[in-house]
Amino acid sequence: MRTWAMFLLWVCAWAARSAHARALPEGTLGEEGTGRRRPEGGEETLRRSRRGWMWKQFFLQEEYTGTDYQYIGKLHSDMDRGDGTVMYVLTGEGAGTIFVIDATSGDLHATRSLDREEKASYILRAQAVDKRNGVPLEPETEFIVKLHDINDNEPKFEKEVYMASVPERSHIGTSVTQVTAHDADDEMFGMSAKLVYSISQGHPYFSVEPNTGIIRTALGPSDMDREQREQYQVVIEAKDMAGQRGGLTGITTVNITLTDVNDNPPQFSQSVYQFSVPELAPAGAGAVAGRVRALDADIGRNAEMDYTVVGGDGLDAFDIATDGRTQEGVLTVKKVLDYERKKSYTLQLQVRNTHPDPRYVSVDSKDLAMVRISVEDVDEPPRFERPSYVLEVKEDAAVGTTVSSVSAADPDILKGVVSRYTIDRHTDVDRIFNVHSGNGSIFLQKPLDREDLAWHNISVIAAEFNNPQQTSRVPVYIRVLDVNDNAPTLASVYETFVCENGKAGQKIQTITAVDPDEPPGGHRFYFSLAPESSVRANFSVRDNDDNTASILTRRTGFRRTQQSAHAVAVVISDATFPMRSSTGTLTVRVCTCDHSGNMEACGAEALGGAAGLSTGALVAILLCILILLLIVVLFAAMKRQKKKEPLIMSKEDVRDNVVSYNDEGGGEEDTQAFDIGALRHPEAMEECSKLRRDILPSEPLYAPAVTRRAAAPARDDGDVRDFISQRVQEHDGSPAAPPYDSLATYAYEGSGSVAESLSSLGSASSNGAHDYNYLSEWGPRFRKLADMYGGDDDDWDS
Known part of the structure; x- marks a missing residue:
């Protein structure tokens, strides 16, 4: 039916447009387009071409379920004479896919079902062109295809589950929370998006406003008690079509919790409590006598409570505090209990809320309970009459003098005696004091000296008669009183001078004194010249009455040469x-x-030196002298025991030491110059001498000077060279032997050797002429030795 209505509407519009177009004079511009006309003078003018449609928008039903294409409308142009020369072209959103047009007839169809909630409208453009050449017959026209909404979406809540809370004891109509649902259908078209809220679960405790979704309490304060029920689950429905029949429905769940208010006072779980505490239990927060508990149906801050002791005979002996974690009342001992004095206590306790709510519970709401505490008897150690003793004794008191006495008793037995008293020797290491084991009298064992120690702090131990393991101790402070047992002395060692030209009555020195005693009124010293003094005619002493004195001269002129x-x-x-x-x-x-009286020179006599040195200074000087003597004795002893240098030294060291003398040795027989045996290893020396005897030539290697003129017989030098090379290798390979090449040079030198001296002084002839022929004879041998020892040929030639 909707399609026929649209078609009739289109026909009426087309007829109106045609009538309007015919009414226009030829060659004028109408609303539909522009065109050109030719005036009588042959001039060509513009004129409009009328279109066959004026549609601004088309309407299409969403969610179409038919099998054929859904007809939308018909497009027609006045240029179309029905001869098939006009072709309609469609462009825009979805053209060719969602929307298609019959190019000849201009019929517009939708190819598939559309969802308004996905896209509510489409913008399209249409144009009539000449089918033969594709030339546009008129300008392009834009139109809109809108989708008509149907109720195809149910309401949806913002959350699937809501969490809310409301205080218990709330009045009727108290707002709890608000729920909101949305419908994707068009709220501007029909009732598809008109929502109404209702409660399907949660009666009779809660209600919901139909239009706003606000949830409120539906019962009075007495019915909304958290202690009776804390959690509620409410189901809310949202229905479109304004709640009418046939509408779609969405649901959500609201979990509502009643929050606590302080509407319950605490109450003791018992009316009477019984506890027992041993005597001598330590006092303070750690001495727990017992715990009491009060119950409160509230929770959290509303269940916090205070405990107090409000009555009984133990107000001064016990206290109570609240355990913040468990909310229990903790009874503690305030002072040390004594079974012999009081065996039991009675307390009255009170408990109340810390944060009462005057709307529900009176501020004075409280609960009371009784507590009975029994004191248990324990074996106590002896108890001294005082916590400490302060005694006094004069420093000149004789040994055995009683200073004072201490007293202790066993508290378990009325006026019970203790077995013995002793002094803790860790506090009296020098054993100056002792105590009578039976009566506790403290007496002297050694003399006292206040100047040495003015206070003595000792401890006296008392042991129980029946149980010696039960002991107690008390500190005793003994003050040593001063007596005048020390004479005053000069404050320091005074040494002054007097000028030879000094005048009579001249003050040359001021002196003062010290005294280790401490008189109650302070020191008062008197100074005078000793009656037996030999200088009474020369000097005098004047007391200044302020614990000082002045030394004055009594005559004019002193002679240093005389004294x-x-x-x-x-x-x-x-x-x-x-x-x-x-x-x-x-x-x-x-x-x-x-x-001017300034000192220029003084004599340094023994009197001045001795008088100016104290006993301590003389002792220090003597100690210094003894220390110096000891150092000298130790130095001499260490010098005698000093270790000799090692026999074995490197080859280079021995060679350097030998060559550096730059002279000749005395030979093997020269025992006064140097002992060559000290440089040799004993075994090497013995072996060397043995080998030398084995290879000793028939004639000396170095002949005496008198025989050097005679030609020596030819002999092979290879034996000597091999022997020396073998000895060098053996000694180089042994870490205990000296370097052979350096020591061997002594074996062929010296005045006592077979070769005698090589010096020209010992080789002179009787007429004073020296024969140098031996140089030509022994020169080649010296060069061989130089090659073996690494020396220079020039050195050996020289």
């Missing part, structure tokens, strides 16, 4: 009873001074 130094004896006394005094000596040297 170069004076010893002034000064008596120093203290003011503490009993009074102590000592005599100190001050050395005054006589010096030459200028007019």
Whole structure:
């Protein structure tokens, strides 16, 4: 029916256009096109060609299910006279694939079913051309093909499962969450996309608004109790066609959780608790006496609670705190318990929420419980009367004097006695003190010296009578009181001078004193010249009343040549009873001074040196002398024991040492000049001498000077060369033997050898003339030796 309506509409439009075109004067422009006309003067003018259609858009039903092509409409041009010369051409979106046109008739069809949700419209262009030559008969026209929507899509929610929460005890109508669904159908055409929400599961606890999808609570506060039920599952439907019959439906699930509010006060699980604690249990947070538990149906922050002790006779002995992890009340001991004094305690506990909600639970909501705690008896060590003792004793107290006493008792037995007292010797290594094992009296075993040690810190141990393993100890601090047992002395070693031209009454030195004692009122020293002093006519001592004194001259003029130094004896006394005094000596040297009193020269006599040196200085000097003597003795001993240089040295070292003398040796018989045997290995020396006797020639290798004129008989030098070469190889291969080539040179030298001396001084004739014929005779042999020893021929010739 829709196709026939479109066709009738097209026919009416075509008729209207034709009538309008005929009404136009010939040669004028109409709405459909332009053309040209020829006026009477033969002038050619433009005129419009009228089209056979004015369609802006065509409509097509989506989801077509027929087997034939779906007819859309017909395109026709006024230029088409029905003679088959006009051809219609279609271009644009889907032309030739989705949309086809009959080139002759202009009928437009869709080749397949289309989905509006995939694409709602298509833009196409059509044009009429001359079939014979393809020349366009009119301009191209654009039109739209729109798809009519049908309800072929069900609503879809944004999420398949929604998660939501709402506080328990909420009022009716409290908003929980909102769900949203979408329909792909055209919401501008019909009711295909008009959605309505409804609840299919979740009654009677929740409801949903039909138009907005907002989910709200449907029951009152008393019915929405998390402690009764915490989780709810609600199913929401969305239906198109405004919920009418035949519409499509989509569903989603909403999981709703009731969140907790503090609507339950805590309550103790028991009304009375029983615990026991041993006496002497350590006090503090770690001394747990027991745990109590209160129950709260709420969770999280709403279940946090505070425990307090509100009554009973153990307020000062016990405390309670909350375990943040388990929310239990932890009872702890505040002080050390004593079974002999109190055997049990009663406590009243209170628990309440830390964060109460006044909307549901009163701030004063609380619960109470009773706790009974029994103290268990244990075997206790002895207990001293005091935690520590501070005692005093004078430093001049005699050995055996009782300083004071300590006392301990066994607390398990009323006024029970201990077996024995002892002193911890780790605290009194020198064993200065001791204690009576029965009554705890502390007495002296050695004399005291406050100046050596003013405080003694010891520990006294008390052991139980019935169980000696049960012990306790107490610190005892003993202060040594000062007595005046030390005389004051000069503060330092004083040595001053007086000028030869000094005046009477002149101050030459100020002295002071020291005293290791510590009188309560401080030191007061008195100074005076010793009555037996031999310098009373020369010097005097003036007490300055401030623990210092001045040394003054009593006459004018001193002579260094007569006496170069004076010893002034000064008596120093203290003011503490009993009074102590000592005599100190001050050395005054006589010096030459200028007019201003500046010292120029002084005599260095033994008196000044001795007076100026203290005992410690003399001891130090003696020690230095002893150390120097010891160093000298050790140096001498080490020098005697110094190891000799090794016998075996390298071939180069021996050769260098021998050649560097640049003179002749004394030969084997010259025992005064050098002992050649010391350079030889004993075995090598013995073997060498043995071999030399075996090859000793009938006449000396080096003949005496008197016989050198006679021609020596011809002999083979090969034996000597072979012998020396063999000896060199043997000695080079033995690490214990000296280099043979260097030592062998001594075997043929010296005044006592068969060859005698090679020096020209020993070869002179009786008339003083020297015969050098032996050079021509022995020259070749020296060159052979030079070749063997690596020397230079020129050296051997010379």
